[in-house]
Amino acid sequence: MIRLAAVSAVVVISALIGGIWYATTPASTDGDKYASCRSTQVAGGSDTIGGPFTLVNAAGETVTDKDVITKPSLVYFGYTFCPDVCPLDTARNAEAVDVLKERGFDVTPVFISVDPARDTPEVVGDFAANLHEDMIGLTGSEEQVRAASQAYRTYYRRQPGDDEYYLVDHSTFSYLVLPDAGFVEFFRRDLSPEDVADRTSCFLNLS
Numbered sequence: 675m676i677r678l679a680a681v682s683a684v685v686v687i688s689a690l691i692g693g694i695w696y697a698t699t700p701a702s703t704d705g706d707k708y709a710s711c712r713s714t715q716v717a718g719g720s721d722t723i724g725g726p727f728t729l730v731n732a733a734g735e736t737v738t739d740k741d742v743i744t745k746p747s748l749v750y751f752g753y754t755f756c757p758d759v760c761p762l763d764t765a766r767n768a769e770a771v772d773v774l775k776e777r778g779f780d781v782t783p784v785f786i787s788v789d790p791a792r793d794t795p796e797v798v799g800d801f802a803a804n805l806h807e808d809m810i811g812l813t814g815s816e817e818q819v820r821a822a823s824q825a826y827r828t829y830y831r832r833q834p835g836d837d838e839y840y841l842v843d844h845s846t847f848s849y850l851v852l853p854d855a856g857f858v859e860f861f862r863r864d865l866s867p868e869d870v871a872d873r874t875s876c877f878l879n880l881s
Contacts, residue, residue, distance in 0.1 A: 707855075707880060708855075708858055708859075708876075708877055708880055710876070710880075711858075711859070711873065711876035711877045711880065712858075712859060713859075713873065714859060714860060716860075720857055720858060720859075721856070721857075722827070723825075723826055723827055723849070723856075723857040723860075724739075724825060724826055724849070724851055724856045724857035725739070725825040725856070726738065726739050726825065727739045727818070727821060727822035727825055728814070728818055728821070728822075729742075729786065729812040729813065729814040729818050729819070729822060730795050730812065730813050730814045730815075730818070731795065731799075731810065731811070731812055732795050732796065732798060732799025732800075732802065732803075732810075732811050733795065733799070734795045737812070742784060742810055742812065743782075743784075743851050743852075743853050744782075744853060745780055745781065745782045745853065746779070746780070746781045746782070746850065746851070746852050746853070746874070746877075746878055746881070747781065747782045747783070747784050747850075747851045747852075748767045748770065748771065748781060748782070748783050748784065748848050748849070748850060748851075748861075748870070748874070749784045749786065749826070749848065749849040749850075749851050750763055750764055750767055750783075750784065750785055750786070750847075750848045750849075751786045751787075751788050751822075751823060751826065751828045751830065751844060751845070752764065752785065752786075752787070752788065752844060752846075753787050753788050753789035753792070753793055753842050753844070754787065754789070754792070754793050754797055754798060754801040755789060755792055755793075755839070755841075755842075756841075756842070757841075759846060759863070761805075762863075763846055763848065763863050764783070764785055764805050764809070765805055766848075766863070766865075766866070766867050766870065767783045767848055767867075767870065768783050768805045768806035768809060769867035770867040770868075770870035770871045770874065771783050771806060771808065772806075772867075773867055773868060773871035774871045774874060774875065774878075777871070777875060779874070779875060779878050781874065781878075782808055782809075782810060783802075783805070783806050783808065783809040783810070784809070784810045784812065785798065785801065785802050785805075785809060785810070785811050785812065786812045786813075786819070786822055786823075787811070787812065787813040787814075787819065788819060788823060788828070788830035788842055788844050789832075789842050790813050790814055790815060790816055790818075790819050791816075792838070793813045794813065795811075795813055797813075798811030798812060798813045799811050826849060826857070828844065828845045828847070829843070829844060829845045830842055830843060830844035830845070831843045831844075846862075846863045847860040847861065847862065847863075848860065848861045848863075848870070849861075850873075850874055850877060852877070852881060854881070855881070858877050859873065859874075859877060861873065
């Protein structure tokens with residue numbers, strides 16, 4: 675229990691640190707196609723989030739954002755050894771994708787590891803497949819992962835420790851990314867699958 679409490683505290687702290695770039699006030703509506711759907715605002719504008727990345731998929735193939743974001747996607751940065759937060763967040767996203775499918779929307783859940791030392795292509799592939807048949811698991815070199823994280827302005831940091839059970843602090847946002855528009859919205863982890871589906875549907879109805 676003590677360890678889990680410590681883990682939860684670390685996650686809360688890291689989420690706060692990672693969240694300094696974001697606010698929950700409505701965004702400006704000037705020239706914004708999706709203004710009516712937005713419930714959040716990004717410092718510097720939404721076009722400062724996302725962009726090109728090069729990573730490695732479960733088959734060991736090098737892929738780019740163009741290969742991965744071929745449909746509306748829910749993108750999450752985490753790691754497979756995460757004791758509680760990542761499994762819950764990615765499971766929420768997987769459920770949201772199923773809710774959206776029932777509504778006629780085809781959305782891909784994407785998991786990007788911030789722990790490339792342990793998360794090999796096979797490991798992220800198994801993790802993703804166990805959560806949803808359509809989930810794409812991605813990893814890469816330290817440099818590739820860092821570049822992808824910086825593109826999405828996420829935060830992660832390995833905790834001190836030499837043993838194989840080290841923890842990784844990381845931000846916990848999920849990102850809605852569209853093939854043509856790029857990043858359009860982020861979702862906090864306290865939202866339910868239905869909440870995520872509702873907010874995602876709004877954007878997709880305008881696409």
